[in-house]
Amino acid sequence: MAEKSFVGEIVRGIIKDNPVFVLVLGLCPTLAVTTSFANGLGMSLAFAFVLLGSNFFVSLIRKSIPSGVRIPIFLLIICTFVTMVDMLLEAYLPPMYEALGIFVPLIVVNCIVIGRAEAYANRNSVIFSIADAIGISIGYLLVLLLIGSIRELFGTGKIQFVMLMAKGGVPGFYPIGEVSIPIEPATVMITPAGAFFTIATLMLLIKIIGDRKRMMQLKKEGVEL
Amino acid sequence: MIETPGYLPTEALFPIVVDAMFTKNFLLVMFLGLCSYVGLTTSSETSKGMSMAVTFVMTMSAILTWPIFYYLLKPNKLMFLQTICFILVIASFVQLVEFIIHRYSPALYRSLGIYLPLISTNCAVLGVVLLNVKEDFTYGASIVYAFSAGLGYSWVMLATAAIREKLIMRGVDRFSGFIGAFFAAMMMALIVVSYFGVVKL
Numbered sequence: 001m002a003e004k005s006f007v008g009e010i011v012r013g014i015i016k017d018n019p020v021f022v023l024v025l026g027l028c029p030t031l032a033v034t035t036s037f038a039n040g041l042g043m044s045l046a047f048a049f050v051l052l053g054s055n056f057f058v059s060l061i062r063k064s065i066p067s068g069v070r071i072p073i074f075l076l077i078i079c080t081f082v083t084m085v086d087m088l089l090e091a092y093l094p095p096m097y098e099a100l101g102i103f104v105p106l107i108v109v110n111c112i113v114i115g116r117a118e119a120y121a122n123r124n125s126v127i128f129s130i131a132d133a134i135g136i137s138i139g140y141l142l143v144l145l146l147i148g149s150i151r152e153l154f155g156t157g158k159i160q161f162v163m164l165m166a167k168g169g170v171p172g173f174y175p176i177g178e179v180s181i182p183i184e185p186a187t188v189m190i191t192p193a194g195a196f197f198t199i200a201t202l203m204l205l206i207k208i209i210g211d212r213k214r215m216m217q218l219k220k221e222g223v224e225l
Numbered sequence: 226m227i228e229t230p231g232y233l234p235t236e237a238l239f240p241i242v243v244d245a246m247f248t249k250n251f252l253l254v255m256f257l258g259l260c261s262y263v264g265l266t267t268s269s270e271t272s273k274g275m276s277m278a279v280t281f282v283m284t285m286s287a288i289l290t291w292p293i294f295y296y297l298l299k300p301n302k303l304m305f306l307q308t309i310c311f312i313l314v315i316a317s318f319v320q321l322v323e324f325i326i327h328r329y330s331p332a333l334y335r336s337l338g339i340y341l342p343l344i345s346t347n348c349a350v351l352g353v354v355l356l357n358v359k360e361d362f363t364y365g366a367s368i369v370y371a372f373s374a375g376l377g378y379s380w381v382m383l384a385t386a387a388i389r390e391k392l393i394m395r396g397v398d399r400f401s402g403f404i405g406a407f408f409a410a411m412m413m414a415l416i417v418v419s420y421f422g423v424v425k426l
Contacts, residue, residue: 024263024403028348032256071345072316079309087305102355105308109348111260192254193414200407207404 006131013135019112020143020199021206026112029103030144031195035155038162038173040148041141042096043103045164046085048137050107051116052130053081058121059129065122074117075108082108092171112136150198155189157181229295234365241366245373248421251349252381253414258349262382263406265340272386278340280375282322283353286315287371290354291364311354316345349378385409 017023020030026047033043057077058065065073086104089097097104107113116136121129152159158180162173188194251257258279265275290311298304323341326334344350353374357367388409392401400408 025260027259027263028256031259072313075312075316076309079312083305083308086308102352102359105355106257106348106352108308108312109346109351111346114346188415191414191418192256193411193418195256196407196411196414200404200411203404203407 004128006127009128009131010135010138013132013137014139014142017136018139018143019136020140021203023112023115025115026110026140027199028106029110030147031192031199033100033103034144034148034151034195035190036152037145037148037159039096039099040144041162041164042093042173043100044137044141044144046089046100046104047107047110047113047140048133049085050078050081050110051113051137052133053084054078054113054117055121055129055133056126058117059124059126062122070118070122071114074114078113078117079108093173096173112140147195147198147202151189151194153179153181154183154186155194157183157185227296227300230361230363232364234363234369236363236366238366238369241370242373243421245370246377246380247417250377250381250417251352251374252378253410253417255352257352258347258378261343261347261349262385262410263403266382266385266389266406269383269386269390271340272382274336275340275343276375276379276382278337278344279347279349279378280372282315282319282341282344283350283371283375283378284368285318285322286311286350286354287357287367289314289318291357291367294358307355307358308351311351312345315350315354319345349374381410381413384413
């Protein structure tokens with residue numbers, strides 16, 4: 001087994017263990033809140049906060065968690081951070097809180113967070129668990145931004161890029177740029193059907209590329225097909 | 226004085242049922258419970274078991290959480306504890322049901338029991354109780370809503386399982402698995418959204 005490194009763990013979380021396309025977990029928020037770039041960003045930041053907190057605490061107390069009741073303990077730890085992020089959003093970013101709706105409390109039952117606590121943080125040291133959380137969060141962020149951008153672009157004809165900033169002491173998502181394409185907006189991309197279509201097409205593309213890569217590999221090794 | 230929305234439904238029940246089953250279908254429109262959707266629609270048998278278990282647990286959690294919220298959390302101003310409280314109630318209820326079924330009905334346990342642990346972390350169940358509270362439903366309406374949401378979940382699960390089995394039989398390799406499930410979901414989402422968008426209730 002290769003030696004683990006901090007950066008290596010982060011990169012693994014982004015590509016090899018990408019939460020949505022490889023592990024196929026955490027689909028509900030991925031599809032529900034990605035109607036726009038801004039919502040995707042807000043959701044993945046809330047998610048990153050919860051995952052970092054839960055991975056850190058689970059790995060910190062992993063030696064004293066009895067294995068029989070570990071799932072309820074994970075749920076309690078995760079729920080603490082979810083409640084925190086829920087209250088923070090409600091207090092400081094009310095528009096985002098409205099847009100995400102019940103998907104903020106539903107991070108509790110997000111399979112990625114529980115999955116990482118169970119499969120990774122429960123078995124690895126604190127420092128690597130943090131690296132894992134950072135990697136998975138970046139991977140999740142990229143997927144949410146990708147799907148959000150595609151849906152917003154084809155659904156409304158333009159993408160409104162936003163950034164989390166504090167302007168004059170008021171935190172919020174402020175626009176930093178805009179890209180538009182000269183097409184007739186297809187409203188269906190904003191509807192649920194568009195969400196399923198986007199993720200199915202992306203997965204199909206990834207599968208085709210993966211198949212082609214495997215074929216090349218086999219050809220290089222001289223295997224008769 | 227404890228204020229609750231009341232027991233008997235004052236809402237019109239028919240729109241609630243149609244909403245939960247079709248126009249605001251949990252899987253297709255609200256995107257709740259998708260992990261079990263892609264994971265367990267591989268065969269009709271598993272999707273049948275999961276649908277029955279989810280419908281049962283949804284209805285029971287609605288029955289259990291409504292009094293907890295309105296008689297325990299709200300009068301004491303502990304609303305911020307609702308998520309943690311609901312998830313604990315659901316998880317312990319599911320555990321209890323698992324014990325009872327295991328003890329008294331081994332046959333039912335074999336067909337339903339293996340799905341029960343999956344349900345505590347199913348967002349459809351937590352979603353339905355959170356929505357009940359958010360919408361200020363009366364006790365009766367919240368139970369009706371939870372049950373019809375379960376029925377809505379079930380028909381989509383069964384339909385998708387049928388489509389996926391057909392795809393495998395026809396040997397459509399590239400579209401079997403997750404991708405086929407998502408394309409099937411896309412078609413059904415188009416149907417429920419556009420059909421019920423035209424027909425006004």
